[in-house]
Amino acid sequence: MSARENILTKLRAAPRSAPPAPDVAAYYAGTPKLTGLAALKHWAALMRAVRTEVLWVRESDWPRTLAEQVAARGIRTLLLAPSTAHGARAAAALAELAEPPLRLGFDQTIDGWKATLFNEVDAAFTRVRAGIALTGSLIAWPDEHEPRTMSLVPPIHFALFDTRTLYPDFFSAMSAENWAAGMPTNALLISGPSKTSDIQQTVAYGAHGPRELVVLAVLPDEIDLAELEADA
Amino acid sequence: MNEATLTYYPSRDFKANARAALADSNLRASFRGAMDFLMGKRAAQFPDAHELAELRKLGEAIRQKSLAKLPELLEQLEAKLTENGVTVHWAETTEEANAIVHGLIAAKGGKLAVKGKSMVSEETELNHYLEARGMTAIESDMGEYIVQLAGEKPSHIIMPAIHKTRADIARLFSEHIPGTPYTEDVDALIQIGRQALRQMYVSADVGISGVNFAIAETGTLCLVENEGNGRMCTTVPDMHIAITGIEKVIEKLSDVVPLYSLLTRSATGQPVTTYFNMISGPRRPGEKDGPREVHLVLLDNGRSQAYSDEQLRKTLQCIRCGACMNHCPVYTRIGGHAYGTVYPGPIGEIISPHMLGLENTVDLPTASSLCGACGEVCPVKIPIPEMLMRLREESVRDPHEKVAHPLRGQGAGVDKEVKLAWRLWTGLYSKPGYYRLFGWAATRLRGLTPRHQLGWTQNHVPMKPAPKTLHELMRERRKETGR
Amino acid sequence: MSQKRPPADVYFFGTCLIDVFQPQAGLDAVTLIEREGVRVHYPDAQSCCGQPAYTSGEVAAARRVARAQLDLFPEAWPIVVPSGSCAGMMKHHWPTLFAGTPDEARAKEVAGRIVEFADFLLNTLDWQPTDLGQPLTLAVHTSCSARREMNTHVNGWALIDRLANVKRVVHEREAECCGFGGVFSVRHPDIAGAMVADKAAALKDSGAAQFVTADCGCMMNINGKLAKDGDTFAGEHLATFLLKRTGGAA
Numbered sequence: 007m008s009a010r011e012n013i014l015t016k017l018r019a020a021p022r023s024a025p026p027a028p029d030v031a032a033y034y035a036g037t038p039k040l041t042g043l044a045a046l047k048h049w050a051a052l053m054r055a056v057r058t059e060v061l062w063v064r065e066s067d068w069p070r071t072l073a074e075q076v077a078a079r080g081i082r083t084l085l086l087a088p089s090t091a092h093g094a095r096a097a098a099a100l101a102e103l104a105e106p107p108l109r110l111g112f113d114q115t116i117d118g119w120k121a122t123l124f125n126e127v128d129a130a131f132t133r134v135r136a137g138i139a140l141t142g143s144l145i146a147w148p149d150e151h152e153p154r155t156m157s158l159v160p161p162i163h164f165a166l167f168d169t170r171t172l173y174p175d176f177f178s179a180m181s182a183e184n185w186a187a188g189m190p191t192n193a194l195l196i197s198g199p200s201k202t203s204d205i206q207q208t209v210a211y212g213a214h215g216p217r218e219l220v221v222l223a224v225l226p227d228e229i230d231l232a233e234l235e236a237d238a
Numbered sequence: 239m240n241e242a243t244l245t246y247y248p249s250r251d252f253k254a255n256a257r258a259a260l261a262d263s264n265l266r267a268s269f270r271g272a273m274d275f276l277m278g279k280r281a282a283q284f285p286d287a288h289e290l291a292e293l294r295k296l297g298e299a300i301r302q303k304s305l306a307k308l309p310e311l312l313e314q315l316e317a318k319l320t321e322n323g324v325t326v327h328w329a330e331t332t333e334e335a336n337a338i339v340h341g342l343i344a345a346k347g348g349k350l351a352v353k354g355k356s357m358v359s360e361e362t363e364l365n366h367y368l369e370a371r372g373m374t375a376i377e378s379d380m381g382e383y384i385v386q387l388a389g390e391k392p393s394h395i396i397m398p399a400i401h402k403t404r405a406d407i408a409r410l411f412s413e414h415i416p417g418t419p420y421t422e423d424v425d426a427l428i429q430i431g432r433q434a435l436r437q438m439y440v441s442a443d444v445g446i447s448g449v450n451f452a453i454a455e456t457g458t459l460c461l462v463e464n465e466g467n468g469r470m471c472t473t474v475p476d477m478h479i480a481i482t483g484i485e486k487v488i489e490k491l492s493d494v495v496p497l498y499s500l501l502t503r504s505a506t507g508q509p510v511t512t513y514f515n516m517i518s519g520p521r522r523p524g525e526k527d528g529p530r531e532v533h534l535v536l537l538d539n540g541r542s543q544a545y546s547d548e549q550l551r552k553t554l555q556c557i558r559c560g561a562c563m564n565h566c567p568v569y570t571r572i573g574g575h576a577y578g579t580v581y582p583g584p585i586g587e588i589i590s591p592h593m594l595g596l597e598n599t600v601d602l603p604t605a606s607s608l609c610g611a612c613g614e615v616c617p618v619k620i621p622i623p624e625m626l627m628r629l630r631e632e633s634v635r636d637p638h639e640k641v642a643h644p645l646r647g648q649g650a651g652v653d654k655e656v657k658l659a660w661r662l663w664t665g666l667y668s669k670p671g672y673y674r675l676f677g678w679a680a681t682r683l684r685g686l687t688p689r690h691q692l693g694w695t696q697n698h699v700p701m702k703p704a705p706k707t708l709h710e711l712m713r714e715r716r717k718e719t720g721r
Numbered sequence: 722m723s724q725k726r727p728p729a730d731v732y733f734f735g736t737c738l739i740d741v742f743q744p745q746a747g748l749d750a751v752t753l754i755e756r757e758g759v760r761v762h763y764p765d766a767q768s769c770c771g772q773p774a775y776t777s778g779e780v781a782a783a784r785r786v787a788r789a790q791l792d793l794f795p796e797a798w799p800i801v802v803p804s805g806s807c808a809g810m811m812k813h814h815w816p817t818l819f820a821g822t823p824d825e826a827r828a829k830e831v832a833g834r835i836v837e838f839a840d841f842l843l844n845t846l847d848w849q850p851t852d853l854g855q856p857l858t859l860a861v862h863t864s865c866s867a868r869r870e871m872n873t874h875v876n877g878w879a880l881i882d883r884l885a886n887v888k889r890v891v892h893e894r895e896a897e898c899c900g901f902g903g904v905f906s907v908r909h910p911d912i913a914g915a916m917v918a919d920k921a922a923a924l925k926d927s928g929a930a931q932f933v934t935a936d937c938g939c940m941m942n943i944n945g946k947l948a949k950d951g952d953t954f955a956g957e958h959l960a961t962f963l964l965k966r967t968g969g970a971a
């Protein structure tokens with residue numbers, strides 16, 4: 007018999023009784039939900055606590071903010087997805103900088119340019135799918151335009167986040183979007199830049215992936231910036 | 239040559255290891271400090287006792303349901319993963335698991351594997367296996383990397399290098415990584431590690447990882463981490479091999495939400511880790527990165543023994559958060575290496591006997607004062623003290639006694655003298671007449687109390703009976719008061 | 722607070738360690754209870770709850786010894802136990818120990834009447850002492866099983882806090898085990914020794930003049946260690962302490 011059959015046979019031979027069924031939905035229905043301004047504040051506070059730079063922007067002006075941040079960091083090579091609307095807008099804004107960075111697209115599979123990707127790209131710009139208020143997280147579903155390594159390999163990750171997609175918690179996000187019906191090859195929660203505490207419990211950022219995570223958090227017009235940052 | 243007879247079980251030397259660890263004041267100070275730190279961080283994550291209680295109940299129920307349906311869920315997981323393009327392999331023993339991994343790498347003509355954190359691959363001693371066959375396996379989790387450079391094993395399941403000081407690591411790096419100056423600056427050390435490891439991701443033929451949760455409903459492998467090395471290993475090389483225990487499967491995607499929350503908050507006191515990586519298949523047509531091949535190796539290695547008994551099955555509820563070790567007064571004092579097993583501390587005491595047999599781990603279930611701190615913090619409510627007592631029972635059970643599901647090494651702890659002592663004790667304490675006589679004699683002969691009482695007098699003055707037992711005092715009192 | 726009407730009669734289960742090594746603690750607990758107008762009955766045939774065997778995996782032995790206790794409490798009175806871990810054994814583990822045996826129902830019935838001494842004094846008798854002692858700083862150690870199975874630490878604190886002249890101080894890592902654990906301290910003397918050394922040091926460093934505990938095993942463990950080191954700092958049983966403070970010095 008195969009290992010598979012042996013294992014399954016052993017497991018099936020064991021006495022089994024049905025334990026009480028857990029009700030995850032009922033549990034989360036009963037937990038308090040952060041909404042509106044409170045949700046945004048909580049999300050930002052948690053992200054900042056793990057050294058994420060959260061920049062509040064509007065739909066009209068985020069490309070300019072991105073360009074400023076790129077310029078301020080002296081970034082020379084930046085990876086983005088010109089095939090997407092936001093990627094094209096970003097590329098255009100960057101092109102107008104006095105010293106525009108080299109704007110690379112992820113045009114070919116990783117296999118041909120791993121070393122370049124690791125050694126020569128300073129930053130990447132991607133859009134994220136949604137956010138989670140309770141834990142201060144971003145949700146990313148990498149795809150052919152913005153592959154997995156864009157949010158992982160370059161030392162700086164700029165993430166464009168539409169705050170209207172901020173969910174109170176992970177459970178709300180996956181049920182509202184019905185993830186169970188079909189998962190992408192890779193889905194991620196990202197809560198800050200890469201870090202480690204493996205040396206004497208001392209936190210150090212930039213362990214393997216991004217050293218910096220900069221979130222351009224796009225606010226709808228009705229949200230007042232002053233209120234958002236008040237006693238934050 | 240018979241390899242099995244040559245296998246060395248360091249857990250057989252538990253007492254000597256523990257003694258050595260206790261004598262090492264640096265080691266004790268660093269574990270004490272680290273455990274205090276982790277306990278504080280966890281407590282800060284659960285300010286609301288009611289929320290914690292409810293969440294633990296939910297976590298327990300999810301894990302128990304998953305185990306109740308384990309064979310069906312494993313089949314569902316396999317079917318879903320296969321549909322998603324992931325190849326599933328099954329291994330009953332560590333040797334089988336290693337052979338599968340080696341075969342997969344060899345088939346691609348690969349030489350270099352880069353590894354994310356995987357305690358199951360520690361169980362199988364995969365690195366050693368691959369190296370013996372001409373391959374190189376590099377640990378990429380910072381803690382694991384440090385431990386590998388030192389030629390050691392992890393001393394904690396979450397923080398593998400918790401026994402190492404900054405100075406130790408500075409020395410290791412400067413000696414082992416070419417061109418590295420000696421520095422004790424943590425940021426600088428991490429950057430050195432980063433540089434060394436990032437080159438490995440580029441050149442590795444294969445990435446190997448563990449799995450925190452395997453979701454049957456969607457065929458998804460979940461990895462929990464802060465560093466991003468797990469993402470690197472599962473994304474950059476052309477092949478990804480995940481290896482995990484058969485108990486890691488859960489039924490629904492939504493089941494992962496409370497478990498993930500319990501895991502990060504209990505383990506390191508974080509509301510969430512930096513990355514929660516959900517992998518549901520290899521690179522699809524059109525996608526530009528991700529491995530072209532993904533494999534999952536499901537390992538038994540004694541888990542089905544724990545499964546065969548409904549009480550011991552609870553052992554498999556574990557989500558490997560390490561909170562039980564962080565809160566264990568024994569682990570805190572002796573550290574992880576003394577146990578001589580891959581999983582140290584309370585979880586190690588209850589899982590290792592299934593993996594290695596009671597004959598090789600007989601001291602482990604006894605290495606607890608049953609204080610209950612582990613069971614109190616376990617996020618999935620494993621009654622660890624109850625498991626310990628049950629394992630003690632099996633280890634002193636007559637090896638020839640027929641039971642429904644005998645454990646490997648049943649009776650390994652039987653000691654004739656101790657058995658005799660318990661028989662005497664039972665005789666005395668279950669017969670009031672004998673017991674009264676014994677009490678009378680013990681108190682009257684108190685002057686003869688031995689000066690050496692087994693292990694007791696190593697730390698204590700001898701136990702000396704009082705001049706009169708409570709039985710006598712109460713009898714006298716009854717006479718006085720007439721009641 | 723769950724105050725029940727005080728019963729007229731209770732049973733007292735002295736425990737094996739108190740019986741032979743610390744009988745005065747048992748006697749003091751009896752005195753305290755009787756002083757509150759409750760008749761205390763001490764079944765003479767009692768010995769041990771079976772815990773030492775139970776925690777050693779000698780389940781059959783534990784069952785035999787525990788079974789010998791089951792018939793000793795025929796009336797429906799509460800059974801007061803002056804040791805948290807033994808009370809926990811009887812209350813929480815006897816039902817499991819006898820599960821599936823003919824004694825199961827009886828064991829459950831008896832278990833249902835077990836009440837730990839501090840719990841009884843506080844919550845059933847609502848003990849209201851007049852503290853006659855000199856001002857004193859006191860540390861408290863609670864046995865782990867008593868803490869986790871019986872909530873004894875809260876009851877012990879509450880009783881002590883009713884003494885006007887006693888200042889209760891918290892010692893470092895108060896919730897941590899003293900390293901007794903029955904046979905654990907004999908089987909793993911190196912580890913247990915490190916644990917009791919830390920516990921003894923923490924109690925001493927708390928600034929307390931002495932400590933108390935409601936568990937005889939812990940008390941013998943910590944006192945035995947302190948005495949071995951030639952220390953004069955020591956602890957006594959909660960019952961002894963409470964009685965002394967309230968004029969009933971034995």
Ligand code: SF4
Nearest residue numbers: 556557559560562616
């Ligand atoms: S036994 Fe419980 S506390 Fe220990 S590692 Fe497993 S889940 Fe965590």
